[in-house]
Amino acid sequence: xxxxxxxxxxxxxxxxxxxxxxxxxxxxxxxxxxxxxxxxxxxxxxxxxxxxxxxxxxxxxxxxxxxxxxxxxxxxxxxxxxxxxxxxxxxxxxxxxxxxxxxxxxxxxxxxxxxxxxxxxxxxxxxxxxxxxxxxxxxxxxxxxxxxxxxxxxxxxxxxxxxxxxxxxxxxxxxxxxxxxxxxxxxxxxxxxxxxxxxxxxxxxxxxxxxxxxxxxxxxxxxxxxxxxxxxxxxxxxxxxxxxxxxxxxxxxxxxxxxxxxxxxxxxxxxxxxxxxxxxxxxxxxxxxxxxxxxxxxxxxxxxxxxxxxxxxxxxxxxxxxxxxxxxxxxxxxxxxxxxxxxxxxxxxxxxxxxxxxxxxxxxxxxxxxxxxxxxxxxxxxxxxxxxxxxxxxxxxxxxxxxxxxxxxxxxxxxxxxxxxxxxxxxxxxxxxxxxxxxxxxxxxxxxxxxxxxxxxxxxxxxxxxxxxxxxxxxxxxxxxxxxxxxxxxxxxxxxxxxxxxxxxxxxxxxxxxxxxxxxxxxxxxxxx
Amino acid sequence: xxxxxxxxxxxxxxxxxxxxxxxxxxxxxxxxxxxxxxxxxxxxxxxxxxxxxxxxxxxxxxxxxxxxxxxxxxxxxxxxxxxxxxxxxxxxxxxxxxxxxxxxxxxxxxxxxxxxxxxxxxxxxxxxxxxxxxxxxxxxxxxxxxxxxxxxxxxxxxxxxxxxxxxxxxxxxxxxxxxxxxxxxxxxxxxxxxxxxxxxxxxxxxxxxxxxxxxxxxxx
Numbered sequence: 001x002x003x004x005x006x007x008x009x010x011x012x013x014x015x016x017x018x019x020x021x022x023x024x025x026x027x028x029x030x031x032x033x034x035x036x037x038x039x040x041x042x043x044x045x046x047x048x049x050x051x052x053x054x055x056x057x058x059x060x061x062x063x064x065x066x067x068x069x070x071x072x073x074x075x076x077x078x079x080x081x082x083x084x085x086x087x088x089x090x091x092x093x094x095x096x097x098x099x100x101x102x103x104x105x106x107x108x109x110x111x112x113x114x115x116x117x118x119x120x121x122x123x124x125x126x127x128x129x130x131x132x133x134x135x136x137x138x139x140x141x142x143x144x145x146x147x148x149x150x151x152x153x154x155x156x157x158x159x160x161x162x163x164x165x166x167x168x169x170x171x172x173x174x175x176x177x178x179x180x181x182x183x184x185x186x187x188x189x190x191x192x193x194x195x196x197x198x199x200x201x202x203x204x205x206x207x208x209x210x211x212x213x214x215x216x217x218x219x220x221x222x223x224x225x226x227x228x229x230x231x232x233x234x235x236x237x238x239x240x241x242x243x244x245x246x247x248x249x250x251x252x253x254x255x256x257x258x259x260x261x262x263x264x265x266x267x268x269x270x271x272x273x274x275x276x277x278x279x280x281x282x283x284x285x286x287x288x289x290x291x292x293x294x295x296x297x298x299x300x301x302x303x304x305x306x307x308x309x310x311x312x313x314x315x316x317x318x319x320x321x322x323x324x325x326x327x328x329x330x331x332x333x334x335x336x337x338x339x340x341x342x343x344x345x346x347x348x349x350x351x352x353x354x355x356x357x358x359x360x361x362x363x364x365x366x367x368x369x370x371x372x373x374x375x376x377x378x379x380x381x382x383x384x385x386x387x388x389x390x391x392x393x394x395x396x397x398x399x400x401x402x403x404x405x406x407x408x409x410x411x412x413x414x415x416x417x418x419x420x421x422x423x424x425x426x427x428x429x430x431x432x433x434x435x436x437x438x439x440x441x442x443x444x445x446x447x448x449x450x451x452x453x454x455x456x457x458x459x460x461x462x463x464x465x466x467x468x469x470x471x472x473x474x475x476x477x478x479x480x481x482x483x484x485x486x487x488x489x490x491x492x493x494x495x496x497x498x499x500x501x502x503x504x505x506x507x508x509x510x511x512x513x514x515x516x517x518x519x520x521x522x523x524x525x526x527x528x529x
Numbered sequence: 530x531x532x533x534x535x536x537x538x539x540x541x542x543x544x545x546x547x548x549x550x551x552x553x554x555x556x557x558x559x560x561x562x563x564x565x566x567x568x569x570x571x572x573x574x575x576x577x578x579x580x581x582x583x584x585x586x587x588x589x590x591x592x593x594x595x596x597x598x599x600x601x602x603x604x605x606x607x608x609x610x611x612x613x614x615x616x617x618x619x620x621x622x623x624x625x626x627x628x629x630x631x632x633x634x635x636x637x638x639x640x641x642x643x644x645x646x647x648x649x650x651x652x653x654x655x656x657x658x659x660x661x662x663x664x665x666x667x668x669x670x671x672x673x674x675x676x677x678x679x680x681x682x683x684x685x686x687x688x689x690x691x692x693x694x695x696x697x698x699x700x701x702x703x704x705x706x707x708x709x710x711x712x713x714x715x716x717x718x719x720x721x722x723x724x725x726x727x728x729x730x731x732x733x734x735x736x737x738x739x740x741x742x743x744x745x746x747x748x749x
Binding site: 071072073075086090168169206209234236238240242244257258263290291292294299301338346401402447448457491494495 | 581582584585586587588589590591598599601602603605606608609610611612613614615616617647650651652653679680682684685688691712714715727728729730
């Protein structure tokens with residue numbers, strides 16, 4: 001209001017009158033200014049006194065007739081005199097180039113920048129509050145019906161949070177992979193799979209986010225499979241606590257929850273033991289509490305989940321994929337604690353404890369049949385029993401600048417138990433089972449050493465990993481392996497990549513006379529949207 | 530045996546959830562106001578938090594990729610995935626939403642068709658001291674304390690044959706209106722995403738950069 005004392009409040013017709021009224025009583029800003037005109041165009045220089053931010057005054061330069069964006073030229077945190085002085089200098093320089101200047105102000109004629117973003121339902125005062133530039137209040141007040149914030153400065157700026165209660169977003173990823181394989185002296189090539197994973201996010205205010213993702217895969221035989229990756233409600237209870245309910249990706253470890261989408265993963269496939277049927281829990285059905293706390297400039301994070309937990313897989317191993325029915329009354333508890341001693345270094349520890357219950361006979365053979373199986377004894381009278389499952393893991397990630405370095409270890413143990421499995425004769429006793437997998441991976445983006453337009457998009461990657469199975473020979477022969485990957489990514493955009501990967505696999509538990517090594521070349525295109 | 534323990538843990542977890550939900554209902558509805566009150570300080574903190582947290586799992590995605598409303602949802606999504614405290618997520622939202630709504634992203638080089646180069650004759654000569662202050666509040670998040678850039682896609686401003694060899698008008702226009710060079714993976718948000726800066730502030734930063742790295746204009 002101070003400025004009204006310094007300068008005469010503008011005395012132009014109706015609109016200006018309304019404005020002065022608003023400036024004086026609407027507590028938004030006070031203003032004075034000049035209109036500089038030539039024969040066919042007007043410019044204005046206005047001194048604005050924001051009631052927001054640090055500035056006591058700003059000088060707004062507008063050239064609406066020239067279609068130029070409004071500009072804030074100067075600002076002072078201390079004195080209005082500064083803005084006045086600058087404004088007068090600018091006026092003087094315009095006069096010297098043939099403009100005619102008088103005190104006054106142009107009618108606001110600003111156009112909304114992105115009308116689609118702000119819903120008409122939004123109360124004007126809500127938006128006005130959210131916008132940094134004070135004249136927005138004026139503009140919206142003078143065009144009540146638009147209810148839109150109107151950017152005017154060099155930085156058109158608006159807050160849309162609170163604009164509408166419900167917002168949504170379609171995201172996800174897609175990829176296509178081509179594989180050339182050399183196994184047992186035979187070379188095969190195929191388009192292994194094309195995948196499209198649309199994800200849907202619905203947000204209600206800052207209270208709830210619903211997220212769901214489908215996985216649609218066309219495999220080599222042209223069969224299409226649709227699966228629900230996850231469908232969960234995230235309820236924001238507190239700054240540091242979010243409650244998640246539904247089917248969600250397992251928080252155990254770092255690969256599954258964070259890296260498995262192909263536009264994120266630096267290589268074309270998961271590390272050995274980290275895909276489906278590995279030691280990495282993939283999904284869980286239940287509830288989870290998670291969040292993080294700031295510790296100075298770093299944060300510590302947690303996620304703890306209760307869910308149906310693992311089941312016996314058809315090979316007699318452990319299936320860590322969420323199922324709709326629990327195979328026993330016990331819930332599994334799992335989680336991860338993460339700590340970032342530095343913003344670019346994260347260290348995590350994970351665990352899972354639960355039970356698996358043996359089955360009397362195989363369902364559809366995938367270990368994912370719905371509902372608790374009937375425990376049926378076989379002829380020897382051996383009844384299926386339960387076994388405890390305990391899993392622990394550690395992971396680390398260093399992601400500074402062009403570096404992306406990661407390592408992860410997971411170890412799962414299952415007690416001795418009795419169950420039927422593929423190839424068993426009725427219910428059999430299975431010894432203790434141990435699954436173990438780890439990998440270390442290093443990637444470096446060449447942007448770290450060159451600004452060259454093409455070269456900086458390349459990223460060489462190296463990964464070594466192992467998967468070990470102890471206590472179940474059939475599975476060991478099939479899946480235990482050492483895997484080396486060397487790849488080159490070419491980033492078309494931060495989430496669009498083409499990569500070529502050379503992979504050597506050595507199956508470590510095969511009989512001496514069986515072929516045990518495979519070389520593959522994978523060409524992949526991945527797109528995150 | 531440990532069945533009971535597990536069920537108990539489960540029960541306790543749910544109970545905790547419910548209690549927390551109850552007691553926090555109040556503060557949650559209050560905290561929904563937070564992002565709306567976002568100010569320049571929040572934007573500055575957000576820029577820093579964005580470079581720190583949003584490159585932990587995947588490449589930083591350019592602020593120009595989504596519009597403000599989509600960033601609102603996406604950052605909320607990422608808040609869950611990355612276990613970010615709400616306040617940190619709100620800062621990041623403030624930064625991304627203000628960078629995204631400042632629609633000035635251009636795909637052409639100013640002066641070469643497309644966008645025009647503005648005139649800055651009205652500005653006072655840049656004040657490098659003040660410019661340094663601005664730089665270390667706003668620009669540092671992406672360009673780094675040493676000007677070489679902290680994230681992929683940010684050019685080395687110190688390079689002798691680099692970006693600062695362009696004329697003052699071109700560089701100022703690019704910083705003020707925002708800029709994405711042909712084929713670049715990351716956009717420079719208008720005013721570095723900080724809504725509180727003025728053109729004079731930018732002229733001051735440029736003066737600071739020229740002085741600090743000793744690169745004269747127009748030596749392209």
